[in-house]
Amino acid sequence: MVIQLHINPGDELPIYRQIMRQITDAVAGGHLSPGDKLASHRDLAEQLVIAPLTVKKAYDELERQGLIRTERGRGTFVTARASPDPEEQRARLRDPMRRLLYRAHLGGIPFKDVVSLLEDVYREIQAERTNPREV
Amino acid sequence: MVIQLHINPGDELPIYRQIMRQITDAVAGGHLSPGDKLASHRDLAEQLVIAPLTVKKAYDELERQGLIRTERGRGTFVTARASPDPEEQRARLRDPMRRLLYRAHLGGIPFKDVVSLLEDVYREIQAERTNPREV
Amino acid sequence: MVIQLHINPGDELPIYRQIMRQITDAVAGGHLSPGDKLASHRDLAEQLVIAPLTVKKAYDELERQGLIRTERGRGTFVTARASPDPEEQRARLRDPMRRLLYRAHLGGIPFKDVVSLLEDVYREIQAERTNPREV
Amino acid sequence: MVIQLHINPGDELPIYRQIMRQITDAVAGGHLSPGDKLASHRDLAEQLVIAPLTVKKAYDELERQGLIRTERGRGTFVTARASPDPEEQRARLRDPMRRLLYRAHLGGIPFKDVVSLLEDVYREIQAERTNPREV
């Protein structure tokens, strides 16, 4: 299975960490399975229009964490380590959600509206996915 | 009302952002109200044992966000105005929401669970607000 | 004749200069004539909700410029100096206008719209003046 | 395209604002276009013989205004996006316009003359733009 990464230069989070996080989440969610081959760091760099060194750094870090493994001349693969605890996955969303709710609160947006906004955005994403424009 | 800030040098988050976040949270949580006077940036700097410029940078950013307002020679105050344009406020949440949903999707968490998680977190925050800890 | 001053704390321009500029403009425009009595610096301070020292500084500067004159025990008066050249008055508006047009240009607002916006604002002010709410 | 900045220490306007204004004007005047790379804040600081932080402050402010955008490790660039909300843009001009009309009124300049003065200034700017001096 192939996944599509999105990076946002100018984000607080360094680009290499954005890559790490997305691959980690993809493995956790089963979109990437042990044995799957990742794009070469050069290809991914070209695809994301960033410096190859940046992708390499992300891969290196992930390898150090044991999530992926690079084999010289063959490529980079997801290792056997299965997806972590689904509870942990959920827990990882709590902080971003807190921030989101704080911002909404500061902006005077009632919780009810936050949920309906979220539903809006969800439908938007669904629509894009079934009817992709450019990616 | 007076609030006590705590900073942790060596944290991933820059000091000036730690200050920003705590003040933002304090306003969101009602511990600081419109019109309240903040400590002068020099005093706060002394209190936290950091450079005055660091506090000032935090205050400057918050002022640009419209959360506080500084008046020459008088001091810095929590702003009275709630929020600019309600529509704009909502629009500003769309991007973080997209990222949130994207992470959830990668992590294999169905949308339904995202919403219920969000409701959990909301209840958590509510509980903290009615029964405040320390800020 | 009495004039109403407006100050904007938090403006770039120091408050005492805002006062100076408005009195100067009022004299130039004939709203204040030689011999007219100005509000005492204490009264004006109370009216504008600022520190008396701030008004005093404005009056002092204006006196140094020869535009007004304070007589101990009697009050502060506009001196005999007549209004400057009407051309100079107009010239004084060119710089603020340049800035205004630059901002409009940056914001992608065509000149035509700037003029109609200006007419809007003018009508707004007229309406307020003939039908004053609070001042 | 490269532009040459000039600063005047000892000017009323703070150095960092002088920098901001010149870059803003350069963009407005088409001397800098979206995508153009600015000098690094260190280089510009050296060029102008001022502290790097001073330039950085100018860049930071401009970024917050959305005029430029800085990317970690890459540099600082003129932003592509024109303006956020056209309505908001217009609203932002109302206050300066009020002040302008107020000064004109105090100075005894009828509204009609204000408009024709504005047209004058507009033509002046147009002329400068088609026939640029130095920036």
Added chain:
DNA sequence: GTGGTCTAGACCACC
């Protein structure tokens, strides 16, 4: 006393 500005240098993370 308070904010506004500026300096000269430092260390780090990122690309």
Added chain:
DNA sequence: GTGGTCTAGACCACG
């Protein structure tokens, strides 16, 4: 090399 952060001090204008 580039931006991001922080320091320890300084001087000035304002209220």
